[in-house]
Amino acid sequence: MEIAVIGVNHHLAPIEIREKVSFTESRKDEAVRTLKDYNIDEMVILSTCNRSEFYFSSNHINEGIEHVCDYLTQYAQCDNLKKYLIIKKDADAVRHLYKVTAGLDSLVIGEDQILGQVKDALQYAMNSFHSGKLLNKLFRDAITKAKQVKNTYKISENPTSISYVGLKMLKNEIKTLEGKKALIIGAGNMGSLTLRYIMDENLEKVYLTNRTHNKLNILLNDFKEVVPIPYEDRYDYLDEVDILITTTASPHIIFKKEKMPVLNKKLYILDLALPRDVEKEISEIDNVKLYDIDDLTKVIDKNIDYRRQLIEPIMEIIDSGVCEFYQWKCTTKLDPTIEQLQIRCEEIKRDTLDYIYKKTDITIKDRKIIEKMMNSALKKSIQKPISNLKKIDDHEKLDDYITMVNELFGM
Incomplete structure (x- = not known):
């Protein structure tokens, strides 16, 4: 699953263009309903006075980018909209969200409204079931890093809205x-x-x-x-x-x-x-x-020069956040394998308990104790291997182990 962002913002698009690509909540719903028919799995739409950006994930990211571009062009009724669009994917898209959330991409560097707007966009997407595990994690991490930036460097200490x-x-x-x-x-x-x-x-x-x-x-x-x-x-x-x-x-x-x-x-x-x-x-x-x-x-803000000096150390925080997100994303390859292991454990538990209940005459109270013990034992048997797999940084090595585990357990 790959990630991309497409949209307009104050860097490239004048207000005459941005207001054509503004989205109310009902229009967000309509956009997501339309685009999910084109192999787009998750989406969060961030629409503010200075930007309207579509963050989305797909297994066919290039096709998804084309469909979102076409949708925005049609929505804005602007044939030359593409020249105003920002289009980023993979780590560039992730880094862009981190910068936006921390206020580094704002009209006034460090403005203090955008963090709340990103939170609201995520909450609406979650409530409307537009987003899922991947984008929820990405946005939460971006929000966490933005808070770290603000607490460490006090970039929004003075009013900057x-x-x-x-x-x-x-x-x-x-x-x-x-x-x-x-x-x-x-x-x-x-x-x-x-x-x-x-x-x-x-x-x-x-x-x-x-x-x-x-x-x-x-x-x-x-x-x-x-x-x-x-x-x-x-x-x-x-x-x-x-x-x-x-x-x-x-x-x-x-x-x-x-x-x-x-x-x-x-x-x-x-x-x-x-x-x-x-x-x-x-x-x-x-x-x-x-x-x-x-x-x-x-308007020249007297604090702008100071804020610009902070961009380099802030970008170090952001870049570390991007790396951490991709390390987590890499471990999500394990999700199907973990799910199959859990299913296999459940099958073992069910078959074993059925055999025990047929061969013995035990009370309901004892049955509950045995079930609890089996759940604990089976969980422990896969907990350590799963934990070790999640610690592997080498993507190719992780792929090899996933293949090996699937073959060993016949999954």
Whole structure:
């Protein structure tokens, strides 16, 4: 079983392309259902504001890569999508996931949201039975190594999320956020982080709205001074506020040029959503300054140089993780042999117990004791050989031993 990753990210694909390859949970389900018909065994889809990547395993990996490329091209309705795709397989794919999870492949090196997003992607894949033993192990190991990186090098000790960098960019443009008024749309993870950061800037008033009320009410309980407004009234506040920040997961535009009011003062709009929340033509309106995620690359983080210095020692941790994963993966060759040995032990136990029960007259209590003793003895008889087989690093030598064991036991 081999592993590959295919997708788009901020390195190669502009936001106009990335938003075409964005996946909601229902669309993830549809993609997996479709692609599992093409010899793809397991899949985890990671879809964030800066990337949409398909991690998958297959015994026919090259065919799988072709099918996933074709699917994404059709999904995005973009004939030239392939020039924006990253395509990696085997150790390169595994290493890529480790780097992504540790924040090394992010727009801002070390950003602290991606680890949670990778966890969520794995959990959803597991809950939906999209992933299995191989990818579950890979993602868990990547998450473990990312935590080790963060604890060892404190790479995310200072705020580094997309929302933080976006606010920093606005602050550079406006000079100060103190005394300003802002409207935040969205109460998910990005909206929550944005609100937490902006509340430290001494604004005069912060309005908040969301399409649904559950998440909104949670944030309002934490921030009593925030003013909630009805979602359908969002346009009515645009002439009052200085800043509009959108962070929704809506698949559709929620601010259209044709519905915009006349603005009598400057309005700074920060669209942190993917797909974008704000129609790009709104930037043509007088008094509007519109920014999206791709504009964040223009912000110079004072900690970036420090983080880049840490890449080399962090890559040592990642490379060791890749090696450890492949050592484990090599031992999975033993799974069919171990399963057959366990079946053989069960057959021996059943035949032996049947013989004992026919030839002796023992109580039910004694039968349970004998069964327990036989289970323990048979388990011990294969435990040590299996343990020794798992310690073999030489792939060819392991293959020879597997063949030998199968022949010796007639499996």
